[in-house]
Amino acid sequence: MSSFLEKETTFFEQPLMLKSRVLILVAVLVLVPTFFFPLWNMSFYSNQYTDGLVMHIYSYQLEGGKTANRDDLREINSLNHYIGMRPLLESDFSEFTWVPLVIGLLMILALRAMVIGKMSNLVDVFVLFTYFGLFSLWSFYHRLYMYGHNLDPTASIKVQPFTPPVFGSKQIANFMVNSFPGFASYALISFAVLLLLSILLSAKRVRGKADVRAT
Amino acid sequence: MKGNHKLKWFGLGILCTLIIGGVLVSCSKKPRVTERGDVAEAAVATYVAPGDTDEYYLFYSGGHSGNVYVAGVPSMRHISTIPVFAPYPATGYGFDKDTKAMLGNYTWGDVHHPALSETKGDYDGRWLFVNDNANNRLARIDLRDFKVKQILGPIPNISGYHGGSFVTPNTEYVLAASRFSVPLPKGTYEPIENYATKYKGIVAGVPINPQTGEMTVGWQILMPPFDFDLGDAGKGVSEGWAFWTCYNSERATGKLEVTSTQKDRDYVVAVNWRAAEQAVKENKTKQISGVNVIDPKAAPGVVYLIPAAKSPHGVDVSPDGKYIIASGKLQSITTVFNMEKILSAIQNKAFSGDEDGIPVLNYDQVKEAEVNVGLGPLHTQFDDQGYAYTSLFVESAVAKWKLGSWEIADKIPISYNIGHLSTAEGDTVHPAGKYLVALNKLSHGRHMNVGPSQPESSQLIGISGEKMKLLYDAFTEPEPHYAQMIKADKIKPVEVYPKEEMKNPNAVWDVKDTGVVKSGSDVLVKMIAVRSSFEPNKIEVTQGDHVTIYLTNIEQTTDELHGFGLGEYNLNVVVDPGEMKVIDFVADRTGVFPYYCTNFCSALHQEMQGYLLVKPK
Numbered sequence: 001m002s003s004f005l006e007k008e009t010t011f012f013e014q015p016l017m018l019k020s021r022v023l024i025l026v027a028v029l030v031l032v033p034t035f036f037f038p039l040w041n042m043s044f045y046s047n048q049y050t051d052g053l054v055m056h057i058y059s060y061q062l063e064g065g066k067t068a069n070r071d072d073l074r075e076i077n078s079l080n081h082y083i084g085m086r087p088l089l090e091s092d093f094s095e096f097t098w099v100p101l102v103i104g105l106l107m108i109l110a111l112r113a114m115v116i117g118k119m120s121n122l123v124d125v126f127v128l129f130t131y132f133g134l135f136s137l138w139s140f141y142h143r144l145y146m147y148g149h150n151l152d153p154t155a156s157i158k159v160q161p162f163t164p165p166v167f168g169s170k171q172i173a174n175f176m177v178n179s180f181p182g183f184a185s186y187a188l189i190s191f192a193v194l195l196l197l198s199i200l201l202s203a204k205r206v207r208g209k210a211d212v213r214a215t
Numbered sequence: 216m217k218g219n220h221k222l223k224w225f226g227l228g229i230l231c232t233l234i235i236g237g238v239l240v241s242c243s244k245k246p247r248v249t250e251r252g253d254v255a256e257a258a259v260a261t262y263v264a265p266g267d268t269d270e271y272y273l274f275y276s277g278g279h280s281g282n283v284y285v286a287g288v289p290s291m292r293h294i295s296t297i298p299v300f301a302p303y304p305a306t307g308y309g310f311d312k313d314t315k316a317m318l319g320n321y322t323w324g325d326v327h328h329p330a331l332s333e334t335k336g337d338y339d340g341r342w343l344f345v346n347d348n349a350n351n352r353l354a355r356i357d358l359r360d361f362k363v364k365q366i367l368g369p370i371p372n373i374s375g376y377h378g379g380s381f382v383t384p385n386t387e388y389v390l391a392a393s394r395f396s397v398p399l400p401k402g403t404y405e406p407i408e409n410y411a412t413k414y415k416g417i418v419a420g421v422p423i424n425p426q427t428g429e430m431t432v433g434w435q436i437l438m439p440p441f442d443f444d445l446g447d448a449g450k451g452v453s454e455g456w457a458f459w460t461c462y463n464s465e466r467a468t469g470k471l472e473v474t475s476t477q478k479d480r481d482y483v484v485a486v487n488w489r490a491a492e493q494a495v496k497e498n499k500t501k502q503i504s505g506v507n508v509i510d511p512k513a514a515p516g517v518v519y520l521i522p523a524a525k526s527p528h529g530v531d532v533s534p535d536g537k538y539i540i541a542s543g544k545l546q547s548i549t550t551v552f553n554m555e556k557i558l559s560a561i562q563n564k565a566f567s568g569d570e571d572g573i574p575v576l577n578y579d580q581v582k583e584a585e586v587n588v589g590l591g592p593l594h595t596q597f598d599d600q601g602y603a604y605t606s607l608f609v610e611s612a613v614a615k616w617k618l619g620s621w622e623i624a625d626k627i628p629i630s631y632n633i634g635h636l637s638t639a640e641g642d643t644v645h646p647a648g649k650y651l652v653a654l655n656k657l658s659h660g661r662h663m664n665v666g667p668s669q670p671e672s673s674q675l676i677g678i679s680g681e682k683m684k685l686l687y688d689a690f691t692e693p694e695p696h697y698a699q700m701i702k703a704d705k706i707k708p709v710e711v712y713p714k715e716e717m718k719n720p721n722a723v724w725d726v727k728d729t730g731v732v733k734s735g736s737d738v739l740v741k742m743i744a745v746r747s748s749f750e751p752n753k754i755e756v757t758q759g760d761h762v763t764i765y766l767t768n769i770e771q772t773t774d775e776l777h778g779f780g781l782g783e784y785n786l787n788v789v790v791d792p793g794e795m796k797v798i799d800f801v802a803d804r805t806g807v808f809p810y811y812c813t814n815f816c817s818a819l820h821q822e823m824q825g826y827l828l829v830k831p832k
Contacts, residue, residue: 068709071771156819
């Protein structure tokens with residue numbers, strides 16, 4: 001047991017290889033698009049909307065599809081009010097202030113790990129990020145659940161409480177609802193993968209060294 | 216005189232055609248027999264599959280319905296109605312404050328000749344102008360939203376505004392003219408016996424603001440009391456000129472059918488509108504009803520008369536502007552004048568006389584050809600291959616003939632009695648060819664029996680090939696006088712009025728800003744309409760209150776219209792997405808009056824309602 005702890009301490013104390021550091025830099029750059037592209041895209045298709053109503057969830061804003069002939073977010077809210085769903089208002093989402101902040105913070109921490117070049121810093125970032133990712137997913141699901149379950153009891157159309165799909169497609173009343181991650185989510189996943197690769201690259205070296213010492 | 220003799224024979228011929236034609240029509244109610252193969256070809260040529268849209272817009276006049284109708288070509292489907300000179304509850308036109316003010320007290324008008332605005336002689340897709348033959352008005356429809364934005368008139372001194380609304384190549388002017396001469400200024404009494412000397416005709420130019428389309432009363436020219444009929448603006452070689460036909464150069468009164476058809480020739484009027492502008496600038500005008508009116512005697516060089524076959528209807532300028540084609544509807548020829556010859560005749564003073572000091576050009580010196588088109592030529596349009604198409608009312612046919620060689624290339628029978636015709640962009644400098652619509656006066660039961668009040672008929676004819684091909688019969692409301700056919704992609708209308716564009720502070724977009732404010736007997740209501748409710752849904756007033764409702768449709772989605780019908784108050788207003796209209800009335804009757812959404816909007820449309828409660832004083 002003590003040798004395990006000792007070994008792990010050694011692991012965390014190990015410096016990062018150059019390759020790992022480069023990968024961290026790449027990972028940080030990969031996060032930049034999260035400030036410009038949607039995290040999640042939802043679309044709603046029906047006979048009346050063959051071109052689909054669309055909604056884009058960014059890290060910092062909620063945006064509906066907008067053409068000269070239609071404002072999709074306005075339209076989605078107009079339709080949802082019949083079933084008593086709360087209107088989707090950007091001001092109701094505190095996420096739009098703290099999510100970009102957290103992403104920025106993670107970028108800084110990753111850069112810090114790169115500069116200091118210590119495994120422990122890198123693992124910290126990875127763990128924090130994983131927690132942040134899973135929490136955000138749960139929070140997103142929870143949001144959808146709440147919107148679909150806290151329906152106004154005085155609504156003109158009574159529907160069974162429901163949860164719109166987090167991932168995939170689902171028929172809800174006359175709408176086919178599609179929900180898929182956007183470009184920014186792929187950037188977040190790439191960040192995690194790159195960090196993991198970076199850890200593994202240097203970990204291999206550590207393990208190699210440890211093996212040498214054991215013999 | 217030989218010519219006179221010939222005319223008599225023509226007259227007899229027409230009479231026989233009318234009688235024989237009438238007999239034939241009444242004997243056989245069978246539709247024209249068409250070959251099976253042709254039917255399939257026509258079906259393919261006109262079929263627009265569900266979800267697909269047409270290639271051309273057709274704007275056709277609705278005559279005394281007061282409307283302009285919009286159809287698609289080649290499907291010939293009627294798509295929408297633009298109310299112009301008459302109230303139209305279907306769109307709430309003439310019920311809200313603004314459109315009510317635009318219509319004044321008129322409840323009808325006689326929409327005649329729609330004209331699309333032009334830039335360099337081609338349609339630019341900005342505006343559509345239409346004239347009112349009855350009440351002497353001119354309307355401008357904005358093609359951004361297909362709505363009337365301005366009605367000018369009744370225009371002073373113009374009486375029987377038939378000779379419009381043709382536009383000059385850069386929409387400098389819309390033409391106007393009097394068909395029914397009256398003593399001027401209007402309001403003057405003069406015995407009809409003094410018609411020839413005391414009644415006056417007018418031809419005029421209505422200037423158009425190139426940025427806004429705003430129409431104003433421009434110059435007018437005092438003319439002898441002829442009946443000015445149709446017109447067209449010069450282009451190319453003839454740019455700067457405007458033309459009108461006239462009948463009744465006899466200056467006759469009474470039974471015009473007889474009295475106005477005694478002379479062999481009537482006239483085409485040619486106006487040099489740049490010279491008219493100059494005459495106004497040089498103050499060679501007199502004021503009649505506050506308008507600058509040019510007396511041709513005081514301003515020589517402004518107006519000339521060209522003798523034309525008697526009782527002419529259409530005068531049409533060829534795409535290059537070189538030929539001025541006048542159709543004498545009681546003859547079997549259409550006369551082609553050459554603009555270059557007209558200009559040199561004017562220069563050489565080749566005049567054969569004058570009418571009240573207006574020089575009459577020598578017919579033989581300006582005539583280019585007399586084309587033997589057939590009986591009762593009315594109106595001519597053009598294609599992209601150098602052909603002209605002339606409608607033949609008496610003969611019920613369209614003749615296709617070649618500009619330059621003047622040969623008749625083809626003729627197609629029409630059902631029945633064609634008036635005007637319209638080819639794709641056929642009155643521009645670049646006609647598109649392909650389609651021709653015959654606007655027929657009689658349909659004679661070529662449709663399901665709908666009783667004695669029968670629709671007019673419009674027939675689509677393919678003109679791509681050597682032979683014209685009848686493709687489709689459409690039945691139209693009274694009364695298609697003329698139409699404009701424009702390529703669909705030249706018009707880009709909005710479907711929603713963007714919220715950002717609404718500048719009126721009385722338009723509200725949020726329930727919290729709605730409400731009823733009373734000050735004395737004035738009640739101001741700021742109301743929104745959105746699926747599926749009005750806010751407020753209750754308006755309480757006292758009898759005699761003056762109620763003003765600012766109704767905003769806060770939808771931003773295509774086709775989400777809402778109506779506001781107020782029962783027994785004779786009010787129905789329709790607001791389009793993003794539109795605000797003002798409803799203005801005096802609550803003079805006590806009681807409780809429901810208001811409700813008249814334009815079906817949503818699943819809870821029925822529930823979209825409210826009450827106006829009027830307390831006794």
